Amino acid sequence: MTDxxxxxxxxxxxxxxxxxxxxxxxxxxxxxxxRERRWHLGGLGSSGERPQPSxxxxxxxxxxxxxxxTLDLSTGSHSPxxxxxxxxxxxxxxxxxxxxTIVRPLAGVPDxxxxxxxxxxxxxxxxxxxxxxRSELNAAPYDANRLAEYDKLTAxxxxxxxxxxxxxxxxxxxxxxxxxxxxxxxxxxxxxxPDMTVVNGDGLVGRILRxxxxxxxVLLITDPDSTVGARVGDTLAMGFLRGxxxxxxxxxxxxxxxxxxxxxxxxxxxxxxxxxxxxxYVAGVPIGRVTHVYSSVRETSQxxxxxxxxxxxxxxxxxxxxxxxxxxxRALIGADGELGGQSAAGEAR
Amino acid sequence: xxxxxxxxxxxxxxxxxxxxVSLFPHLAWQGVVPNLVLLVVVAVALTRDPQLALVxxxxxxxxxxxxxxxxxxAGRWALALTVVAYVACRVRPETRASALTVVSTVAACSFVxxxxxxxxxxxxxxxxxxxxxxxxxxxxxxxWDVVLTPxxxxxxxxxxxxxxxxxxx
Numbered sequence: 001m002t003d004x005x006x007x008x009x010x011x012x013x014x015x016x017x018x019x020x021x022x023x024x025x026x027x028x029x030x031x032x033x034x035r036e037r038r039w040h041l042g043g044l045g046s047s048g049e050r051p052q053p054s055x056x057x058x059x060x061x062x063x064x065x066x067x068x069x070t071l072d073l074s075t076g077s078h079s080p081x082x083x084x085x086x087x088x089x090x091x092x093x094x095x096x097x098x099x100x101t102i103v104r105p106l107a108g109v110p111d112x113x114x115x116x117x118x119x120x121x122x123x124x125x126x127x128x129x130x131x132x133x134r135s136e137l138n139a140a141p142y143d144a145n146r147l148a149e150y151d152k153l154t155a156x157x158x159x160x161x162x163x164x165x166x167x168x169x170x171x172x173x174x175x176x177x178x179x180x181x182x183x184x185x186x187x188x189x190x191x192x193x194p195d196m197t198v199v200n201g202d203g204l205v206g207r208i209l210r211x212x213x214x215x216x217x218v219l220l221i222t223d224p225d226s227t228v229g230a231r232v233g234d235t236l237a238m239g240f241l242r243g244x245x246x247x248x249x250x251x252x253x254x255x256x257x258x259x260x261x262x263x264x265x266x267x268x269x270x271x272x273x274x275x276x277x278x279x280x281y282v283a284g285v286p287i288g289r290v291t292h293v294y295s296s297v298r299e300t301s302q303x304x305x306x307x308x309x310x311x312x313x314x315x316x317x318x319x320x321x322x323x324x325x326x327x328x329x330r331a332l333i334g335a336d337g338e339l340g341g342q343s344a345a346g347e348a349r
Numbered sequence: 350x351x352x353x354x355x356x357x358x359x360x361x362x363x364x365x366x367x368x369x370v371s372l373f374p375h376l377a378w379q380g381v382v383p384n385l386v387l388l389v390v391v392a393v394a395l396t397r398d399p400q401l402a403l404v405x406x407x408x409x410x411x412x413x414x415x416x417x418x419x420x421x422x423a424g425r426w427a428l429a430l431t432v433v434a435y436v437a438c439r440v441r442p443e444t445r446a447s448a449l450t451v452v453s454t455v456a457a458c459s460f461v462x463x464x465x466x467x468x469x470x471x472x473x474x475x476x477x478x479x480x481x482x483x484x485x486x487x488x489x490x491x492x493w494d495v496v497l498t499p500x501x502x503x504x505x506x507x508x509x510x511x512x513x514x515x516x517x518x
Contacts, residue, residue, distance in 0.1 A: 068424030
């Protein structure tokens, strides 16, 4: 410590007057200069040696970080930091919400600059798909009738009893943090609780980890910590789907089937298997399609790569599966696609 | 004046955090965004007395650890950014800093910060991908940080230099 404080005064000749010495008090000039050098005042442009940072403070702060990590790690979900996280979320949430409201219109700007050739390629692809769909449609009435019969049976057997609560993604965890999480602009005030399923128009997004009053944190299924019970739609083979922590275009998932002898076909659909009480995942939500199957004969295991339907690089509006009749500060979307719930909540107040 | 300087640093940190979480993901490259909070910490360390720089690094890291989308073990970014502040104070030039010095400081700090964060993840078993992915993320974030340096560091340095006690009289 002592050498750190002494170095400046011994190394620097008092050749240059400090910048703040224009006060006209000559008698205090020398003292002010000494003090300035010791506390290393002066801008980036000023010459003169600065004291190095205090080692004891560094050690104290490093130990404080270690304490934080220990507190958070050893106590798990009962971490004393959870209330702190909630408080920080309540303060920061509105800022994130506001910023993302401003940014949202600008984020769409690149789409305006698509070139003519990409657009014509897209038209070709869509025309082709349209033909394919048209041919499938010809066989559809029979399938639809059969499905309607089944639907009546299942609807009578069990009412799903769930609604969707719309929410917007207002913050993304950076890839530097090696975890795939996003923030939603709805929290416990909107009726959200941890372990609710989050979906969007394309398929399964993830589940809610924790909520504050106005925000909630969602663990995406691409996170390495995420495990989803899944089944292959065509064969009903069950397995576990794990994230690989890659966001962006190649957000692939690994499926591990319980029965290794069941080999799915390419482009088979993978849907959620569902848990008791619909937490954390409700059943039957489409997740993605099988793209590759790698099998290792020696280890008698196989790795199935699943391409998710959801584009995790461009999440915006998502829906959270909540029980019907949840008290919420916003409108719910019912199972029949009707908007409702807000009036009921209003009457309840 | 200390309160004013601390308020300026805190404001810059919060603004950087919000932009990093809400604005830059739209421009993300393989999910990697520029680490604006790290840039603010480096700027503080290049102008302010080192004690305040260390504290700013710790508090900014704690904010990154606790603010909403974060789900890792708290204290990891706090440790990484404290060390970043220390490194930036140590490598700070004795005389006037040239643009090259600032850029190389940012590059070194970005490398140290992201690697340290990843290493603590490995030690605590807190979900870090394979070594290849890890190096890719470290390299991409270094490139991002260096690219953003000419736009972010000069205004911050100007702001913090203006608030120096010597200037305030």
